[in-house]
Amino acid sequence: MAAARAVVVDGVTKRFTLRHARSIKNMTVRALRREKLRDRFTALDEVSVTIGVGEAVALIGVNGSGKSTLLKIISGVMPPDAGTVRVRGRVAGLIEVGAGLHPDLTGRENVFLNGAILGMDRAETLRKFDSIVEFADIGRFLDQPVRFYSSGMFMRLAFSIAVHTDPDVFLIDEVLAVGDPLFRRKCIDRLREYRASGRTMVIVAHDAKLLRQLCTRGVFLEDGRVLWDGDIDTAADLLLKKRQERRRGLTAPARPPAEAGR
Numbered sequence: 001m002a003a004a005r006a007v008v009v010d011g012v013t014k015r016f017t018l019r020h021a022r023s024i025k026n027m028t029v030r031a032l033r034r035e036k037l038r039d040r041f042t043a044l045d046e047v048s049v050t051i052g053v054g055e056a057v058a059l060i061g062v063n064g065s066g067k068s069t070l071l072k073i074i075s076g077v078m079p080p081d082a083g084t085v086r087v088r089g090r091v092a093g094l095i096e097v098g099a100g101l102h103p104d105l106t107g108r109e110n111v112f113l114n115g116a117i118l119g120m121d122r123a124e125t126l127r128k129f130d131s132i133v134e135f136a137d138i139g140r141f142l143d144q145p146v147r148f149y150s151s152g153m154f155m156r157l158a159f160s161i162a163v164h165t166d167p168d169v170f171l172i173d174e175v176l177a178v179g180d181p182l183f184r185r186k187c188i189d190r191l192r193e194y195r196a197s198g199r200t201m202v203i204v205a206h207d208a209k210l211l212r213q214l215c216t217r218g219v220f221l222e223d224g225r226v227l228w229d230g231d232i233d234t235a236a237d238l239l240l241k242k243r244q245e246r247r248r249g250l251t252a253p254a255r256p257p258a259e260a261g262r
């Protein structure tokens, strides 16, 4: 029997409009020079990925390859221009640092608000409240508006609420880069437990070592297309190789004009 599917991304394309001029003056100058005012840019180009229940998948690629855009589309916060996405079960997304937390509300209020957004009712949130606060380790700041929190505290609270919703599919974007090493360790242990319980996660991170620890499969994106979909080690090696290539490309001495075009 085929494994149950948690996420099915089928032929997803996403385009953005890049505006070259923001001010009226700038627009006028460009228009007089007959230069384009905007361009359409394809961030994802017919991407298809199927993720089975219980898989831990890393979305990997150099900067700008489309990882975050794909995660946002899977989470439903951004619609694709073409293609479809299906996700089974309760989804929790830590898509942007502090996403889902309201800056003017206190930590306590945010636990209830964000918990509700992520699908917990009041009774479930009440039951888990102490555990959420303890894991987040925000102590005496619990009744302060979260805009006064440090970025680490912000993240700890957002992560703690999300992980306590016991999602079937957990989508995580770069959040583990924020916060102190101790909390990072705690998050990694928690994600390992979460994985061991047979649930699904999709992670975007730049840290190849971390991705090797947490994931078994890597989907490598390049210019919005899937270049590799398979074991995590090959995907992580590919990332290191592409980064090196980029660096070399940036630092390579320019060829003298006479040689150009040969």
Ligand SMILES: Nc1ncnc2c1ncn2[C@@H]1O[C@H](COP(=O)(O)OP(=O)(O)OP(=O)(O)O)[C@@H](O)[C@H]1O
Residues within 6 Å of the ligand: 016, 017, 018, 043, 061, 062, 063, 064, 065, 066, 067, 068, 069, 070
């Ligand atoms: N709202 C937007 N409007 C215009 N362009 C966008 C928008 N969001 C993303 N892009 C562009 O789409 C491309 C893919 O972006 P995305 O953030 O998905 O890449 P990424 O692989 O996550 O990059 P990074 O590793 O730097 O976070 C980039 O060139 C980015 O500039």
